[in-house]
Amino acid sequence: HVQLVESGGGLVQPGGSLRLSCAASGFTYNRFCMGWFRQAPGKEREGVAAIDNAGRSSYADFVTRRFTISRDTAENALHLEMNMLKPEDTAKYYCAARKGPAWSCGIQAQGAPVMEYDYWGKGTQVTVS
Numbered sequence: 001h002v003q004l005v006e007s008g009g010g011l012v013q014p015g016g017s018l019r020l021s022c023a024a025s026g027f028t029y030n031r032f033c034m035g036w037f038r039q040a041p042g043k044e045r046e047g048v049a050a051i052d053n054a055g056r057s058s059y060a061d062f063v064t065r066r067f068t069i070s071r072d073t074a075e076n077a078l079h080l081e082m083n084m085l086k087p088e089d090t091a092k093y094y095c096a097a098r099k100g101p102a103w104s105c106g107i108q109a110q111g112a113p114v115m116e117y118d119y120w121g122k123g124t125q126v127t128v129s
Helices: none
Strands: 003-007 010-012 018-025 032-039 046-051 057-059 067-072 077-082 091-099 124-128
Touching: 003 091, 018 032, 018 091, 018 124, 032 067, 032 077, 046 067, 046 077, 057 067
Parallel strands: 010 124
Antiparallel strands: 003 018, 018 077, 032 046, 032 091, 046 057, 067 077, 091 124
């Protein structure tokens, strides 16, 4: 069965950096879209970044030029490099996967996914303070 396990969250000062990782198992990794989402208390979940199986990435406007998503096909891993962190980045971050064509993988500018993701990890907390 599909398993997604996030790691790398923590407490960081404004302007700092963190690197999140997601270990994926139970599915053919290179056939799936992969994405990072986040949810802050009292707010709806929003998309942060996504990457298709060819390595093409998309980002919500609020993280563009600060965050970088990457995938390691050999290790079945997904990463999110987060720089210049702001207090408003505080949220629980989730790794997600969906099986579909490349066009369906993306995150739109305002943070909505092009298509809903199917599989989710339990999340890792990021606190910027």
